[in-house]
Amino acid sequence: MKKIKIKINNQEIVCSQEQTIMQVAKENNIDIPGLCSHPDFPIKANCRICLVEIIGQTKLALSCHVKAEDGMDIKTDTERVKKARNLNIELIFAEHIEKCSNCIWRVNCQLLDLANKYKIKITRFKDRKSKRKIYKFANAIEIDGSQCIDCRNCLDACSLMQNINYLKLIGKGSDQEVAPVDDNKVDCIYCGQCAVHCPVGAAQEQVHWEDVEKALKDNTKIVIAQIDPSVCTSIGEEFSLSYKKNFLNQVITGLRQLDFTYVFNVNLGAEITIIIEAEELTKRLVKKEKSADAKLPMFSSCCPAWVKYVEFYRPEFLSNLTKAKSPHINNAGVIKTYWAEQLKIDPKKIIVVSIMPCTAKKFEISRPELKINNNFLVDYVLTTRELAWLFKKNHIEFGKLKDSSIDSLLKDYTGTTTIRNVSGGVIESVLRKVQNLLCADKKVNSCFSDLNFKDVSGLVGIKEANIKIADKILHVAMVNGIGNIGPILEKVADYDFIEVVACPDGCIGGGGQPNTGRGNPAPTII
Incomplete structure (x- = not known):
């Protein structure tokens, strides 16, 4: 790729001629503000905030759109740039209805940050979006048109x-807005990718933090938090801390400062899920040898957005879904039955709060088929963003929290759940249990060969592997991102077990995770 030389603010830079001015600036720690540009999507140049001046050109240039050319002399903060940029920010903020007081995004809002940074006047222009609707998708996601800045990232997330x-x-024109389609053959799966890609919180989760705060103040309730591992490796981003570090012990301390009575992980629930999946897969494999009606491949069912997808779009595969519940549901089931009985606690006094990277979990907990004794097992779901908001709202300085230890639900775990949140971890955990079942009568220490996933040629987000257990060769695949499921379903008969997670890069890229505008950090976290 050809290298060229340019100047930005008198700094000489060598870059690729295929890069935009904004890309070059970011690589060299030169700040150019912007709202609509996102590395996951094509450039749209809608916000018009990323203006720069190119010496020798009469018009200001959109740095997200214009590619660098050899010899360019670029200025990012001239008086012309400041005047045009600040006016555009002011216009965007003025038409974006202010609901900051009860918005969980206000402590991490890109638009509010820009308004404060550039000292923008925010009341000079008339609001033009006050009549826009709020669209609610089940009890998981909502899009508030009065907060929308027309960046269209939500459209790209949902379609592209x-x-x-x-x-x-x-x-049309200034009255144009985002809305759900009026087609009964299309439905939302509540994955939340619209929310995690929205720079201003117009698309966001339907919050549970207010209900959780009320529960925490009720002295008659025992409020229990159960934490997904993905939350602990990403929450640091909400506090400008590393997204490479596991902050589990600090999260535990913060939750106790919020007055949660107990703090559990979901390892036991994950263990139960794996055991059930392994037993079910083993039965299907044995049945396959005797009958063609074994309902293979078996699909994972831990991701509620994927389950919703199958129910609505591909109901012919419903019987292929494993009957195992997701880990946090199983975990809550233990809490409200066995654990409550052991501690002689009335289950009706227990409030279980799942802290998840996922927005679809909010929908999942309300499914009537998941009730036990006519009671829902999980009462509320907080996303990573909601938990960070609660810490900030209650003046808990996350970066200064000391370590605390997790409470023990049951003492003994096998340890296989620790790999579950790594890409392909579900398959490996399940197959190691299948090995125990199929090889129980073998006089060998192990009959499990290495599980080496390979990318499927020409496809993104899909990996596959062949694994030998005893005298069987199992064909398995994993799919990260529901947009990648099509090719797998076309050759579904080739596989024995398929793990599907609706969000790109799995749960670590979930719809309830921090919105950094940087693109998905999952490969670095993993």
Whole structure:
């Protein structure tokens, strides 16, 4: 790729001629503000905030759109740039209805940050979006048109990334807005990728933090938090800390400062899920040898957005889904039955709060088929963003929290759950249990060969492997990102077990995770 030389603010830079001015600036720690540009999507140049001046050109340039050219002399903060940029920020903020007081994004809002940084006047122009609707998708996601800045990232997330196409533009000109399609053959799967890609919180989760705060103040309730591992490796981003570090012990301390009575992980629930999946897969494999009606491949069912997808779009595969519940549901089941009985606690006094990277979990906990004794097992779900908001709202300085230890639900675990949140971890955990079942009568220490996943040629987000257990060769695959499921379903008969997670890069890229605008950090975290 050809290298060229340019100047930005008198700094000489060598870069690729294929890069935009904004890309070059970011690589060299030169700040150019912007709202609509996101590395996961094509450039749209809608916000018009990323203006720069190119010496010798009469018009200001959009740095997210214009590619660097050899010899360019670029200025990012001239008076012309400041005047135009600040006016555009002011116009965007003025039409974006202010609901900051009860918005969980206000402590991490890109638009509010820009307004404060550049000392923008925010009341000079008339609001033009006050009549826009709020669209609620089940009890998981909502899009508030009065907060929208028309960046269209939500549309790209739903169509280009997830291939669901549930959102569309309606109206014309200044009255144009985002709305759900009016097609009964299309439905939302609640993955939340629209929310995690929205720079201003117009698309966001339907919050549970207010209900959780009320529960924490009720002295008659025992409020229990159960934490997904993905939350602990990403929450640091909400506090400008490393996204490479596991902050589990600090999260535990923070939750106790919020007055949670107990703090558990979901390892036991994950263990139960794995055991059930392994037993079910083993039965299907044995049945396959005797009958063609074994309902293979078996699909994982831990991801509620994937389950919703199958129910709505591909119901012919419902019987292929494993009957295992997701880990946090199983964990809560133990809490409200066995654990409550052991401690002689009335289950009706227990409030279970799952802290998840996922927005679809909010929908999942309300499914009536998951009730036990006519009671829901999980009462509320907080996303990573909601938990960070609660810490900030209650003036808990996350970066200064000391380590605390997790409470013990049951003492003994096998340890296989520790790899579950790594890409392909579900398959490996399940197959190691299948090995125990199929090789129980073998006079060998192990009959499990190495599980080496390979990328499927030409496809993104899909990996596959062949694994030998005893005298069987199992064909397995994993899919990260529901937009990648199509090719796998076309050759579904080739596999024995398929793990599917609706969000790109799995749960670590979930819809409830921090919105950094940087693109998915999952490969670095993993």
